[in-house]
Amino acid sequence: xxxxxxxxxxxxxxxxxxxxxxxxxxxxxxxxxxxxxxxxxxxxxxxxxxxxxxxxxxxxxxxxxxxxxxxxxxxxxxxxxxxxxxxxxxxxxxxxxxxxxxxxxxxxxxxxxxxxxxxxxxxxxxxxxxxxxxxxxxxxxxxxxxxxxxxxxxxxxxxxxxxxxxx
Numbered sequence: 780x781x782x783x784x785x786x787x788x789x790x791x792x793x794x795x796x797x798x799x800x801x802x803x804x805x806x807x808x809x810x811x812x813x814x815x816x817x818x819x820x821x822x823x824x825x826x827x828x829x830x831x832x833x834x835x836x837x838x839x840x841x842x843x844x845x846x847x848x849x850x851x852x853x854x855x856x857x858x859x860x861x862x863x864x865x866x867x868x869x870x871x872x873x874x875x876x877x878x879x880x881x882x883x884x885x886x887x888x889x890x891x892x893x894x895x896x897x898x899x900x901x902x903x904x905x906x907x908x909x910x911x912x913x914x915x916x917x918x919x920x921x922x923x924x925x926x927x928x929x930x931x932x933x934x935x936x937x938x939x940x941x942x943x944x945x946x
Contacts, residue, residue: 816854822847841870845885848892857896864889878916880923883909887927894934903938906931 826843833840848863868889871882886909893902910931913924 819847819850819854822850836870836874838874841867841874844870845888848888852892852895857892861889861892861896864892878912880917883913883916883927884923887913887923887930890927890934891930894930894937899934899938902934903931906934 822843826840826847829837829840829843844863845867848860848867851857851860851863864885868882868885871879871885875882886905890902890905890909893899893905906927910924910927913921913927917924
């Protein structure tokens with residue numbers, strides 16, 4: 780069974796049936812808090828099913844874990860999102876290597892979660908490393924590189940202003 784087969788299973792009557800929109804950034808720009816909050820129980824259940832059926836290292840399980848981290852972030856629950864983003868990055872580095880595009884995207888998401896939480900001391904160095912690696916591996920015009928560049932700029936702006944900044 781694949782990620783999409785698990786996702787398309789009919790949810791229990793008490794869970795929403797909406798499909799996941801385009802993935803969100805940790806600051807929740809594309810995945811609003813109401814939608815994230817409504818879907819959290821379903822994504823949590825699906826992650827547990829994926830871990831049972833596929834194992835913790837299966838790519839589909841990591842996708843569900845990433846969706847859950849994004850949903851927590853979109854709902855404003857960065858205390859739950861950040862540890863998941865940290866685990867996702869560790870999993871991707873171990874399973875795919877440090878230069879894989881999915882690993883670079885995971886590093887980008889973690890750095891953005893740090894920024895959204897106001898932890899600029901961790902966000903900025905991670906974004907600087909991510910930007911350098913994405914430019915080297917993917918090129919200047921790749922979407923992950925552009926995202927890293929804009930997030931680094933936002934983090935540096937927030938640092939200059941003395942705190943976090945939710946764009």
